[in-house]
Amino acid sequence: MSDSPLIKLNRHTVQHQGVAVLENISLHIHDGEKVALLGASGAGKSTLLNALRQQLGENAAWCPQEGNLVPVLSVFHNIYMGALPRHSAFYNLRNLIFPSAQQKTAVTEITDALGLTEKLFTSIDRLSGGQAQRTALGRALFSNKTTLLADEPVSNLDEHQGKALLLYALSRHHSGVVALHDQQLALDCFDRVIGLKSGTILIDAPANQLTLATLQSLYQ
Numbered sequence: 001m002s003d004s005p006l007i008k009l010n011r012h013t014v015q016h017q018g019v020a021v022l023e024n025i026s027l028h029i030h031d032g033e034k035v036a037l038l039g040a041s042g043a044g045k046s047t048l049l050n051a052l053r054q055q056l057g058e059n060a061a062w063c064p065q066e067g068n069l070v071p072v073l074s075v076f077h078n079i080y081m082g083a084l085p086r087h088s089a090f091y092n093l094r095n096l097i098f099p100s101a102q103q104k105t106a107v108t109e110i111t112d113a114l115g116l117t118e119k120l121f122t123s124i125d126r127l128s129g130g131q132a133q134r135t136a137l138g139r140a141l142f143s144n145k146t147t148l149l150a151d152e153p154v155s156n157l158d159e160h161q162g163k164a165l166l167l168y169a170l171s172r173h174h175s176g177v178v179a180l181h182d183q184q185l186a187l188d189c190f191d192r193v194i195g196l197k198s199g200t201i202l203i204d205a206p207a208n209q210l211t212l213a214t215l216q217s218l219y220q
Helices: 045-059 075-086 089-097 101-114 129-142 159-171 183-189 212-218
Strands: 005-016 019-030 034-038 060-063 147-151 175-179 192-197 200-206
Touching (some): 019 045, 045 060, 045 147, 045 175, 060 129, 075 101, 075 129, 101 129, 129 147, 129 159, 159 175, 159 183, 183 212, 192 212, 200 212
Parallel strands (some): 034 192, 060 147, 147 175
Antiparallel strands (some): 005 019, 192 200
């Protein structure tokens, strides 16, 4: 783990649509850390993630809560979009119309791990909520970035599947910051937990020093 912060906020105010959500917060996240963001609905997890994304820019693999998938396009096409910045417009257009064997193989490596290969050329509007969520995660993975930023990436999956896919996604990134609602996943899958409440950081500690009882203070 590097001593130099990957992300640095010093007495920073984070806003959403011009309204301060988190005020005067200081936060350092180091290269190599896997960090879970916890907090009740409206605590500012998504807003903080967006602020971190602004710092990292194109260096982050981004998996938003709403997915931002193209409903009429297939799983393959939506995942392949994670690679668009790596190739020319002509190469991308050709693969979106007539996917090459090379790109099919590359995308299938992701869909095999996500349990989506049988749906590879099924349009998003014909998938379940969990399948669509896995596709959004696959697109982030296919972007081949070193840092994962994800907002509730496994909320539509059962506990066992969610944990397996979250560990898989984290294993493919050197660093990660993920907003979750599942407190047990935060303890099981991450090095560090940051808990938000009432516009501030209430908890910031190694995951192995926390318990579910401790985390309940975020929701009371």
